[in-house]
Amino acid sequence: MINNYKGVQPPMQEHLKIVKKQFEKDNYAKSLGIVLDKLTDDTIQMHMQLREDMLNMYKRPHGGVIYSLADAAFSVLGNNKNNISVGLDCSITYHASPDPGTILIIEGKTLSHSRRTASFLFNVYMEKEGARTLVATMKSVSYRTGKPIDPNIKQ
Secondary structure (H helix, E strand, O other): OOOOOOOOOHHHHHHHHHHHHHHOOOHHHHHHOOEEEEEOOOEEEEEEEOOHHHEOOOOOEOHHHHHHHHHHHHHHHHOOOOOOEEEEEEEEEEOOOOOOOOEEEEEEEEEEEOOOEEEEEEEEEEEEOOEEEEEEEEEEEEEEOOOOOOOOOOO
16 A cells, blocks of 8 residues: 555644644734744644844843744644644743844654643754754643544544
8 A cells, every 4th residue: 555644644644734724824923934844743843033023122032932932833733633732831941042033943742642631842943054052942731622623534
């Protein structure tokens, strides 16, 4: 049998399409210029360009912008199984202040999931001149409601 899903089970491929479509409706993420680069069953990568309007009073990128990128990744990865999930806990640690105008990249992975909860780890990096610097780490836990995003697709 030919597998056109490249290592992903067919129902999961549908789930990924659903959450990608939902992310297209995220107006806040759009306003920040957040781009979804890669999404698999258990991993995600996104990026955004830091702009001048994202700087705080000290002319450094606002911590809320960094958190927003991490939260967007959490939202997509946490809802990629056609199961509406909501955040129970998020804890972010800032390691370095990114330079204004640079690109932030977030990479995340699922650590564990059960019928009702899931745990995730996200790393935010600044990319400058081909090198990456760790900017922040976020640990997150979601509650899986059991309600489908698209009731026509099996969970």
